[in-house]
Amino acid sequence: MATFLHIDVDAFLAAVEQSINRKLKGKPVMVGGLKNERGIVYCPSYEARARGVHLGTTLAEAARKIPDGVMVKGDWFTYEQYSNRLMDIIRDFTPKMDQISPDEACLDITGLERHFASPVELAQELKNRVMEELSLSTSVGIGSSRVIAKIASEIIKPNNLTFVAPGEEKEFLAPLKVSKIPGIGRVGKRILKEMGIKTIGQLQTVPEDYLVKLFGQNGRKIAAYAVGTDGPLLRNYSIVRSVNRETGLAKDITDKTLLLGHYFYLLERACLRLREIHKKTGRMTVKFRYCDFENVEGHATISPPSWDEKVLYKIAKKMFETMYKRRKGIRFVGVHLNNLKNSVYAESFIFDRAEKNEKLLGSVDKVREKFGFLAVTTGRTLTLGNHYKKKATGYELRTPGLSK
Numbered sequence: 529m530a531t532f533l534h535i536d537v538d539a540f541l542a543a544v545e546q547s548i549n550r551k552l553k554g555k556p557v558m559v560g561g562l563k564n565e566r567g568i569v570y571c572p573s574y575e576a577r578a579r580g581v582h583l584g585t586t587l588a589e590a591a592r593k594i595p596d597g598v599m600v601k602g603d604w605f606t607y608e609q610y611s612n613r614l615m616d617i618i619r620d621f622t623p624k625m626d627q628i629s630p631d632e633a634c635l636d637i638t639g640l641e642r643h644f645a646s647p648v649e650l651a652q653e654l655k656n657r658v659m660e661e662l663s664l665s666t667s668v669g670i671g672s673s674r675v676i677a678k679i680a681s682e683i684i685k686p687n688n689l690t691f692v693a694p695g696e697e698k699e700f701l702a703p704l705k706v707s708k709i710p711g712i713g714r715v716g717k718r719i720l721k722e723m724g725i726k727t728i729g730q731l732q733t734v735p736e737d738y739l740v741k742l743f744g745q746n747g748r749k750i751a752a753y754a755v756g757t758d759g760p761l762l763r764n765y766s767i768v769r770s771v772n773r774e775t776g777l778a779k780d781i782t783d784k785t786l787l788l789g790h791y792f793y794l795l796e797r798a799c800l801r802l803r804e805i806h807k808k809t810g811r812m813t814v815k816f817r818y819c820d821f822e823n824v825e826g827h828a829t830i831s832p833p834s835w836d837e838k839v840l841y842k843i844a845k846k847m848f849e850t851m852y853k854r855r856k857g858i859r860f861v862g863v864h865l866n867n868l869k870n871s872v873y874a875e876s877f878i879f880d881r882a883e884k885n886e887k888l889l890g891s892v893d894k895v896r897e898k899f900g901f902l903a904v905t906t907g908r909t910l911t912l913g914n915h916y917k918k919k920a921t922g923y924e925l926r927t928p929g930l931s932k
């Protein structure tokens with residue numbers, strides 16, 4: 529019998545702030561920006577949630593609702609370090625783990641009962657270690673499938689430990705709302721609601737073929753999830769499917785050089801991530817938002833796949849120059865890399881120049897690991913130095929996007 533454990537940090541970004549600064553413990557902390565800035569709260573602490581601030585609440589509204597709250601811009605690079613330490617602790621328990629987001633992972637703990645009296649004991653020890661070493665509270669679910677473990681981890685929050693015994697999956701799921709099933713979005717929920725289906729128990733009575741008619745191949749996955757199995761489509765899903773780096777701008781910007789500097793910096797960060805996870809991207813999206821909220825985006829196929837910011841930047845620059853047509857300021861820029869391929873080193877053996885370049889990238893990464901990201905500053909991003917505070921970990925952008 530397989531056993532999976534899903535672990536998720538409670539209010540991760542806010543909790544990291546409280547972990548670094550003990551004075552913030554028990555206080556309503558809101559990560560996203562300062563009260564006089566525009567933007568939204570990315571992560572409210574539970575104390576802030578209790579007072580009506582949620583993910584997506586505008587900063588202005590959050591400041592109004594909790595005038596004595598602690599608003600912080602957030603520092604993605606610190607969060608990334610915490611995320612890495614969290615994953616290291618998890619890997620101590622088993623290498624059979626998939627990182628699902630910066631603060632979330634699913635572990636295959638089948639067979640680990642040799643080392644622990646029970647899965648619950650293992651979970652408790654994992655929770656304790658994360659609390660002792662990182663001062664972060666976690667929610668954990670255990671079950672016979674990934675989907676059961678995930679749903680169990682979410683059922684009560686924060687600081688939860690839920691174990692669904694084998695054989696009890698269907699009954700466990702039956703009273704829950706269909707929205708608890710991963711992959712049922714707003715549209716799916718609406719379709720089911722129109723059919724009068726609100727709970728997973730009701731969904732369990734719908735024939736699979738009918739769900740396929742409604743949702744296409746996703747219908748099979750939904751049918752499997754409804755009874756608590758992972759289904760055919762979810763086996764060995766890969767961990768990181770895309771890398772996203774984006775930022776809102778404190779002021780609307782029209783200066784093309786400065787905007788391109790942002791793109792280069794975002795691509796540097798994104799490619800560093802790609803190299804860390806040994807993936808190359810096969811598709812790039814370049815996006816921006818005008819000050820009047822018109823969104824523009826373009827896509828490019830990257831062939832052969834690459835993790836080299838210089839290669840991607842050349843393409844992004846061309847795309848941006850053709851897309852930026854209006855003489856209006858820009859308030860948000862971002863890049864999204866997906867269609868990730870495991871890196872094929874063979875390529876670099878065939879092409880000498882490519883190999884040299886990869887070595888160079890590798891050594892830059894190492895210097896940065898030792899001395900901080902800005903130990904190596906590239907010409908194109910120098911212009912950002914006049915606009916952002918420099919930290920050892922990088923430029924302090926306004927709202928660094930999270931990696932998915």
Ligand SMILES: [Mg+2]
Binds near residue numbers: 537539631
């Ligand atoms: Mg979380």
